[in-house]
Amino acid sequence: MQLETQTSSDLHRVIIVGGGAGGLELATRLGKSLGRKKKAHITLIDCTRTHVWKPLLHEIAAGSMNPDKHELEYIAQAHWSHFHFRLGRMDGLDRAKKEVHVAPYFDDGVEVIPRRVFKYDTLIIAVGSTTNDFGISGAREHSIALDTQNQAERFHRQLTNALIRAQTQAEPVQAGQLEVVIVGAGATGVELAAELHNTTREVAAYGLDKIDPDKDIKISIIEASDRVLPALPPKLSMAVDVELRKLRVHVYAGERVTEVTAKGVYTHSGRFIPSALVVWAAGIKAPDFVRELDGLEVNRINQLVVKRTLQTTLDENVFAFGDCAACPWPGHDENVPPRAQSAHQQASMLVKTVKARVAGKDNLPEYTYRDYGSLVNLGRYSTVGSLMGAIAGGSMYIEGLFARLMYQSLYQLHLMALHGFFAVVLQMLARLITRRTEARVKLH
Structure with a gap:
């Protein structure tokens, strides 16, 4: 195991794990203030080389956005913004020694970077969330989540291949051959459905004359709740439902998926919906490794339980924010919702928090969610x-x-x-x- 020593080790060492929207914004702002002035050593750790804003992944999956035009290289952003970027996946934590453990990094089966250990004074975990398949039979094997850029691009390749196959085969397009089922009618699910309606017709217009989009391409959404966008106001939900139906998107509300197979999806009512491609967009959880972080308190979906200061309940030197954190929401019976706006607000507060810790102050700000x-x-x-x-x-x-x-x-x-x-x-x-x-x- 290799111990990576930070330069200027006498400086306060801030490690941010996770380069999503919140983590990258926080690293950038701290780098431009504390890092540039040599008041602290700021390090961002992420398991990928590039950043794409997560709300854009459904557009990448549908093909309406080219990721090459929108991805940001972490190493370049670190250079411009005076923080340090380290490529790798966190897989362990030693709170007594204040050490973050990072797994070896492999590319094409070859070890590129060995296992490393990073020392910290302040650790901020912002690893986001992954799709929760709730253990449904076949979901992991026969569906694609949209948690990462690689997954979005994989879905787009499969969609494009399905269209090309249908165009070049000798026999007519078969029932179900070009059908897409989206499990979950949250924002990702409904936005993906609309984008797919558009892009499949755009692709067919580029010479795929054997495909009739209105006849051959079918898009369905399955939602366990009684309406689409169940977490949002009913009026907004109703407006979206009307638009989806205008686009001939089939909405199955009040249907709970019980099994996903290579040929389609079964629901609790006995309904079978044939599909060539299944996207799982129902529910979230924090990554599984979070449960193993040296005894830190987590909830049932792996989120780190934090106080309003965003400090974890068992260690004042370890913070968490964004989708991977369960932060109390005063006056409500639930935690702060896992939205981009809450992560952005928390990142802004943590800039002040880190500056206070570097200055040796004990009085830290508390986070109050503002729903815009x-x-x-x-x-x-x-x-x-x-x-x-x-x-x-x-x-x-x-x-x-x-x-x-x-x-x-x-x-x-x-x-x-x-x-x-x-x-x-x-x-x-x-x-x-x-x-x-x-x-x-x-x-x-």
Whole structure:
């Protein structure tokens, strides 16, 4: 086991595990302040080389977004923002020695980086969440989750291959051959359904004349609750349901999946829905390894239980935030919801927290969740949402162009947190120019 010694070991050592939206924003902001001024040693650890904003994964899966145009290399961001990036997957923790254990990194079966140990003074865990298949028979073997860029790209390859196979085969398209079932009608599920409706028709228009999209391509959503988007306001849910049905997306609400096979999905009512591709987008949990982090308290879905300071309940030097943390929500019977806006808010608070710890202060800020509403984007067909709190002075339902602009601004705000305002403006102009010379969907 290799102990990686940080330069300037007398500095306060901050390790952030997980380079998702929250973790990367936190590392960037701490690097540009404490790292640049040599007031602390900031290290980000992630198991992948590049970052893509997770809410974009359904667009990558559908083919409406080319990931090469939107992924960010961690090592470059670390160089620009004065923090250190280390490639690898955390698999252990020694709280007594204040050590993070990182597994060896392999590429094509060859060990590239040996097992390492990192010392810390402040550890912040932001490893996000994975899809929870609830142990349903066949779900792991016969469905694809959309937790990572690799999974999204794998689904897109399988979808493209299915379309090409149907175009080139001698016999007509068979029933179920081009059917997609999405398990779970949360934001990911409904947004993916709408994107697939669009991109499958775009791909078919590029010379796949043997495929009739309205006849041969079928998209279904299965939801255990009695409506789509069960976690969001009923009015928003109803508006999305209407739009999905206009797109001929088959919505099976109140149906609980009991088995997934290579040929389709069975539900508790005895219904069988044939499918060539199944996407599992129902439920989340924190990664399984979180349960083994040196006795830290976790809940039933592996989330680290934290106080309002975002410190874990059993160790004041270990923090957690985002989807992998169960943070109390005062005045409610539930924890802070696992949304991008809560992770962004928590990252902003943790910047102040880390600065206070580096300065030797004991009084740390406490996190209060502010719900600014929800937005659901159905591609080029519709965008709906609700604005709440300080923005709307209550609750306000929005749709159409204004909702679409609000939705798109969320991604731009994430990019601004990483690159700054002027860099993001230049990127937007560059994409507008290059779109005229590119296909509207990814064809490979």
